[in-house]
Amino acid sequence: xxxxxxxxxxxxxxxxxxxxxxxxxxxxxxxxxxxxxxxxxxxxxxxxxxxxxxxxxxxxxxxxxxxxxxxxxxxxxxxxxxxxxxxxxxxxxxxxxxxxxxxxxxxxxxxxxxxxxxxxxxxxxxxxxxxxxxxxxxxxxxxxxxxxxxxxxxxxxxx
Amino acid sequence: xxxxxxxxxxxxxxxxxxxxxxxxxxxxxxxxxxxxxxxxxxxxxxxxxxxxxxxxxxxxxxxxxxxxxxxxxxxxxxxxxxxxxxxxxxxxxxxxxxxxxxxxxxxxxxxxxxxxxxxxxxxxxxxxxxxxxxxxxxxxxxxxxxxxxxxxxxxxxxxxxxxxxxxxxxxxxxxxxxxxxxxxxxxxxxxxxxxxxxxxxxxxxxxxxxxxxxxxxxxxxxxxxxxxxxxxxxxxxxxxxxxxxxxxxxxxxxxxxxxxxxxxxxxxxxxxxxxxxxxxxxxxxxxxxxxxxxxxxxxxxxxxxxxxxxxxxxxxxxxxxxxxxxxxxxxxxxxxxxxxxxxxxxxxxxxxxxxxxxxxxxxxxxxxxxxxxxxxxxxxxxxxxxxxxxxxxxxxxxxxxxxxxxxxxxxxxxxxxxxxxxxxxxxxxxxxxxxxxxxxxxxxxxxxxxxxxxxxxxxxxxxxxxxxxxxxxxxxxxxxxxxxxxxxxxxxxxxxxxxxxxxxxxxxxxxxxxxxxxxxxxxxxxxxxxxxxxxxxxxxxxxxxxxxxxxxxxxxxxxxxxxxxxxxxxxxxxxxxxxxxxxxxxxxxxxxxxxxxxxxxxxxxxxxxxxxxxxxxxxxxxxxxxxxxxxxxxxxxxxxxxxxxxxxxxxxxxxxxxxxxxxxxxxxxxxxxxxxxxxxxxxxxxxxxxxxxxxxxxxxxxxxxxxxxxxxxxxxxxxxxx
Numbered sequence: 086x087x088x089x090x091x092x093x094x095x096x097x098x099x100x101x102x103x104x105x106x107x108x109x110x111x112x113x114x115x116x117x118x119x120x121x122x123x124x125x126x127x128x129x130x131x132x133x134x135x136x137x138x139x140x141x142x143x144x145x146x147x148x149x150x151x152x153x154x155x156x157x158x159x160x161x162x163x164x165x166x167x168x169x170x171x172x173x174x175x176x177x178x179x180x181x182x183x184x185x186x187x188x189x190x191x192x193x194x195x196x197x198x199x200x201x202x203x204x205x206x207x208x209x210x211x212x213x214x215x216x217x218x219x220x221x222x223x224x225x226x227x228x229x230x231x232x233x234x235x236x237x238x239x240x241x242x243x244x
Numbered sequence: 245x246x247x248x249x250x251x252x253x254x255x256x257x258x259x260x261x262x263x264x265x266x267x268x269x270x271x272x273x274x275x276x277x278x279x280x281x282x283x284x285x286x287x288x289x290x291x292x293x294x295x296x297x298x299x300x301x302x303x304x305x306x307x308x309x310x311x312x313x314x315x316x317x318x319x320x321x322x323x324x325x326x327x328x329x330x331x332x333x334x335x336x337x338x339x340x341x342x343x344x345x346x347x348x349x350x351x352x353x354x355x356x357x358x359x360x361x362x363x364x365x366x367x368x369x370x371x372x373x374x375x376x377x378x379x380x381x382x383x384x385x386x387x388x389x390x391x392x393x394x395x396x397x398x399x400x401x402x403x404x405x406x407x408x409x410x411x412x413x414x415x416x417x418x419x420x421x422x423x424x425x426x427x428x429x430x431x432x433x434x435x436x437x438x439x440x441x442x443x444x445x446x447x448x449x450x451x452x453x454x455x456x457x458x459x460x461x462x463x464x465x466x467x468x469x470x471x472x473x474x475x476x477x478x479x480x481x482x483x484x485x486x487x488x489x490x491x492x493x494x495x496x497x498x499x500x501x502x503x504x505x506x507x508x509x510x511x512x513x514x515x516x517x518x519x520x521x522x523x524x525x526x527x528x529x530x531x532x533x534x535x536x537x538x539x540x541x542x543x544x545x546x547x548x549x550x551x552x553x554x555x556x557x558x559x560x561x562x563x564x565x566x567x568x569x570x571x572x573x574x575x576x577x578x579x580x581x582x583x584x585x586x587x588x589x590x591x592x593x594x595x596x597x598x599x600x601x602x603x604x605x606x607x608x609x610x611x612x613x614x615x616x617x618x619x620x621x622x623x624x625x626x627x628x629x630x631x632x633x634x635x636x637x638x639x640x641x642x643x644x645x646x647x648x649x650x651x652x653x654x655x656x657x658x659x660x661x662x663x664x665x666x667x668x669x670x671x672x673x674x675x676x677x678x679x680x681x682x683x684x685x686x687x688x689x690x691x692x693x694x695x696x697x698x699x700x701x702x703x704x705x706x707x708x709x710x711x712x713x714x715x716x717x718x719x720x721x722x723x724x725x726x727x728x729x730x731x732x733x734x735x736x737x738x739x740x741x742x743x744x745x746x747x748x749x750x751x752x753x754x755x756x757x758x759x760x761x762x763x764x765x766x767x768x769x770x771x772x773x774x775x776x777x778x779x780x781x782x783x784x785x786x787x788x789x790x791x792x793x794x795x796x797x798x799x800x801x802x803x804x805x806x807x808x809x810x811x812x813x814x815x816x817x818x819x820x821x822x823x824x825x826x827x828x829x830x831x832x833x834x835x836x837x838x839x840x841x842x843x844x845x846x847x848x849x850x851x852x853x854x855x856x857x858x859x860x861x862x863x864x865x866x867x868x869x870x871x872x873x874x875x876x877x878x879x880x881x882x883x884x885x886x887x888x889x890x891x892x893x894x895x896x897x898x899x900x901x902x903x904x905x906x907x908x909x910x911x912x913x914x915x916x917x918x919x920x921x922x923x924x925x926x927x928x929x930x931x932x933x934x935x936x937x938x939x940x941x942x943x944x945x946x947x948x949x950x951x952x953x954x955x956x957x958x959x960x961x962x963x964x965x966x
Contacts, residue, residue: 177308
């Protein structure tokens with residue numbers, strides 16, 4: 086039923102983290118935003134999130150513009166949403182903006198994220214495993230959670 | 245699919261398109277029962293309308309602004325009013341008009357009709373909630389009929405329907421409505437028959453009034469009532485009504501008229517007619533297989549069935565829950581007029597008397613036992629008045645609502661709350677109190693010596709005129725420190741407030757009053773001459789309702805203040821005890837030095853704070869006072885927050901009490917958890933022209949004193965700066 090859709094207590098941190106996890110599971114793609122000396126630059130990337138929501142992983146080859154941008158300035162942002170390209174999005178959709186610092190993963194950290202990433206996107210295995218490809222992670226400092234068109238909550242991640 | 249279905253061709257297959265009411269009428273017609281001529285506008289028309297005009301998504305947005313569980317009845321009413329306003333201001337697409345116009349004109353021409361809802365699912369045995377949707381009688385001419393079709397459609401989203409949304413499975417994308425256009429039978433007498441009484445299964449109940457049935461349905465006219473044994477058709481009882489009024493067709497609507505003396509003495513039905521109505525109910529019951537609730541009318545000697553629906557268990561179940569209370573609050577015009585007299589002439593003077601009766605006993609001079617008794621007595625008085633408040637004053641707020649509806653239906657304004665401008669007045673007690681405060685502040689502003697004396701905190705004894713004015717203020721309005729009343733303990737709060745008012749940075753906001761006469765004339769110009777006196781009476785009623793909405797709280801606040809003053813004294817005497825004692829236990833603890841309260845239950849509301857720190861960035865409520873303001877938030881949790889309030893701050897509170905409004909002239913904006921457009925906060929914001937957002941869930945927990953807020957009173961949004 087339509088009205089039941091948003092019957093959640095958005096002001097409850099536990100509830101909101103559950104909602105974030107559900108959203109991150111349901112969505113495959115995110116918009117990644119980096120910048121080149123102040124010029125913003127957006128891409129679609131396949132992503133996965135860590136269990137504690139502290140990291141968002143995505144993959145890119147090292148020759149890309151986004152990789153170069155991050156290499157020069159790790160500040161980045163990602164947008165994940167569940168819009169369906171209908172008018173109903175205005176009241177039904179949820180959009181989450183994550184801000185933080187991005188970098189390539191290495192060592193044991195990479196192993197953990199890679200497992201999560203491939204569990205979500207098994208079809209990308211060849212791509213991710215290629216020597217030219219880097220598994221990146223955004224260390225999230227904040228989530229801006231927008232629901233019901235204009236209701237906005239900010240989650241600051243603890244160290 | 246047919247968009248217009250004639251009554252004789254609503255076959256079973258078309259029932260889903262026509263709704264329960266139309267389907268039942270069609271069955272009655274086909275089985276030879278006399279029913280008025282009618283046409284059904286199928287659900288297809290509603291769907292075309294809401295889809296092609298974009299209304300569908302606008303309704304969705306309106307209803308998903310906020311979690312339904314956080315919405316109060318008043319907010320549901322507001323949502324419903326806004327949706328109704330959307331229907332009023334959204335024309336039917338011309339393609340739809342083209343398809344409807346011909347068949348309606350062909351059948352009815354210029355004859356008066358009734359336009360009735362025939363909701364899908366309504367009137368079925370699974371969901372029968374009478375009176376959730378609307379009917380309009382005596383509608384004449386194609387344009388008026390088309391207009392009223394939209395009003396009936398809008399009633400799919402009536403406040404009552406929203407209240408029962410779960411049972412009705414109300415859903416923006418699936419709920420829909422068909423409409424019946426029925427020849428108006430100007431019955432001399434009308435009524436309802438319940439084929440089986442809800443309280444006695446062996447009997448049928450017949451209720452009858454003179455005139456049109458609308459008078460009965462709206463609760464404006466009291467019916468005569470008969471019960472008839474179902475087994476042998478014997479009339480078992482007849483309760484006579486005090487017959488005074490009847491509903492008659494009047495220029496494009498109905499009006500309540502006085503009965504001729506002869507009719508007042510004669511029951512509307514004679515025994516043969518009672519039995520004829522009874523037999524009609526039984527015949528319809530045979531047709532449908534279950535007992536029916538039938539509306540009927542007599543035109544001359546001809547008995548017509550106007551509509552029939554099954555009597556269901558759900559219908560009576562609806563009466564037992566608290567929503568019934570809300571629905572019972574909705575009052576008719578006549579009923580509200582009576583309530584106004586009662587409140588103004590009896591209840592308010594009594595409340596004043598009750599408040600004045602207290603100061604004889606100063607709590608500080610009482611022994612512990614006496615104080616305990618005094619607390620109990622004051623609490624009982626307060627609670628009795630609180631009950632009266634719910635019983636009489638809260639329903640009277642519907643005076644404003646009724647006016648709002650009539651205003652919107654007649655004037656079709658873009659802003660559904662434009663009607664509030666006509667209600668503003670400076671005679672509200674809280675405004676009067678603030679005006680007096682401003683006068684005191686003006687004295688201070690003009691006299692640096694007086695200001696200095698006030699700052700010194702040694703009083704202003706050298707300024708007798710000011711002292712006299714101040715004590716006059718306190719005698720009238722109390723000292724503000726206990727939100728109210730004449731519990732004078734400390735006038736330093738008022739002194740500090742007057743200083744703040746005198747030296748606030750800007751000249752501050754002023755209660756607005758603009759060309760009220762012009763507004764009134766504009767409003768009245770929309771009514772035909774025959775309805776002007778009704779329009780005037782309704783405006784008077786609404787103004788009284790608006791004023792009382794405020795004043796009643798202040799009167800009640802004074803009574804509450806006395807109770808709190810005694811309670812305060814009790815608390816003071818108990819401060820030495822090692823345990824925390826709740827307000828309810830104070831009298832017992834005063835009497836019994838060894839009293840121990842039962843252990844507190846554990847607080848299970850802990851939230852997971854390990855992972856994240858959460859705060860609000862932007863919160864959505866209702867736009868309740870237009871304008872934008874940015875300022876520092878002050879969350880009002882108690883008296884201290886009121887006395888610490890600084891000019892230019894934004895009030896954030898759970899519910900703005902009229903007894904708190906003295907800080908409004910200092911405020912830049914208002915944010916309130918309690919929702920509604922007609923609540924005190926919204927009313928006062930409009931009076932002062934302050935941006936105001938109400939109905940922000942958890943406003944007082946998500947916003948903290950010191951946060952920088954932007955209150956967007958146009959869109960109903962509160963932004964919290966980082």
